[in-house]
Amino acid sequence: MENLELLIDLHKHSDRQGPGSDSATERAITLASLDESQRLRIADLGCGTGASTLCLANKLNAEVIAVDFVPEFIEILQRNVEASGLSQRVHPQVRSMDDLEFANNELDVIWSEGAIYNIGFERGINDWRPFLKPKGVLAVSEITWLTDRRPDEIQSYWHAQYPEIDTASSKIRLLEEAGYSPLGYFTLPEHCWLDNYYHPLQRRFDEFLDRHSGSDDAQALVEAEIQEIKVFKEFKAYFSYGFYIASKLA
Ligand SMILES: C[S@@+](CC[C@H](N)C(=O)[O-])C[C@H]1O[C@@H](n2cnc3c(N)ncnc32)[C@H](O)[C@@H]1O
Structure with missing residues (x-):
């Protein structure tokens, strides 16, 4: 079996393929001030099995419209x-996103x-922007440094995994530069990682x-x-997912 197939087999039985929670999704909905009376058209990109x-x-x-490039995840979502x-x-x-x-x-x-890390935060927010109506909302969670000072060990670990990891202020600047106006930001609490994912x-x-x-x-995976x-438990004071909510400027 290929490594990607193993990865899919390990993750497809979970409700989530990454850290998160319904209450975090609901908090982002609130920060986005979405109009519940209107029939909204939403794309959920990199949806996994669709929590x-x-x-x-x-x-x-x-x-x-829930999009993921793994057919097994989409089949599970379709059944649900x-x-x-x-x-x-x-x-x-x-x-593909x-x-x-x-x-x-x-x-x-x-x-x-x-999921935006799969194409990179900066590319994702720029490439996806044209699809949004003026004043449309972008809501993405992205791995984020919680402070500008951190041990070398965790710095090198994340730089090897995802060099675009950065502080919230840097990510928010990228959003502003790409033509969005920030509406809100929060970090995912520990239970989103441990209880709901790990x-x-x-x-x-x-x-x-x-x-x-x-x-x-399979053993290596x-x-x-x-x-x-182990890295999360040891260094969770320094990184988490940040949830970024922003609107497209007209
Ligand atoms: C960390 S998981 C998060 C899944 C889900 N959003 C969640 O929170 O449970 C990242 C997801 O991105 C999907 N993905 C990776 N690269 C992709 C691509 N190029 N296009 C669409 N989906 C992709 C993976 O299949 C996986 O479901």
């Missing part, structure tokens, strides 16, 4: 959408939790290793996840 998609659809009178009776308003799509087919000024909202993932390591017994790649969890 945020379902929360958006349940909270808002919205049509949600049907089971929740949301098929009329939620449209899961297998597609760097090859979107929205028209200019089509969307009221672009949502993306823990602990459910950890509980599935044994069955995953049983399914792939004898696979060095689990070890990398264990290392990531």
Whole structure:
């Protein structure tokens, strides 16, 4: 099995493929001051199996186009959408976030939790902007330094993983430079990482290793996840996901 297939198999059984929570999604909805009386058109990019998609659809009178490039994640979301009776308003799509087919000024909202890093924050906020209507809302969560001073060890770790990691003030500046007006910012609390993401993932390591017994790649994948969890626990004072909410200037 290829590494990507292993990664998908490890993560597809979880409700979330990254840190987050319904209450964080709801807090971002509040900061965005979305008009609940209007039928909004929302794209949820890098939706995974759709935790945020379902929360958006349940909270808002919205049509949600949920995009992810992993067909297995989209299939799971499609099943959950049907089971929740949301098929009329939620449209899961297998597609890459760097090859979107929205028209200019089509969307009221672009949502993306823990996924914009796949094309990079700066590229994502610039490339996606034309799809938003004037005054449309961008809401994205992105790995963020919580302070400008941090130990060399965590600095090098994140620079190897994702060199675009930066402080909130730098990310907000990028949003301003790209033609957005910031509406709000908050960081994801620890339970979004541990209770909602790492602990459910950890509980599935044994069955995953049983399914792939004898696979060095599967073993290496689990070890990398264990290392990531260890790094989070040791250095969580220095980084988290920041949730950025901004509106497109007309
Ligand atoms: C860290 S997960 C977050 C998933 C989900 N938003 C959540 O919070 O549970 C990142 C997601 O981005 C998706 N992804 C990665 N590269 C992508 C791309 N180029 N286009 C679309 N989705 C992509 C992955 O398949 C994965 O579902």
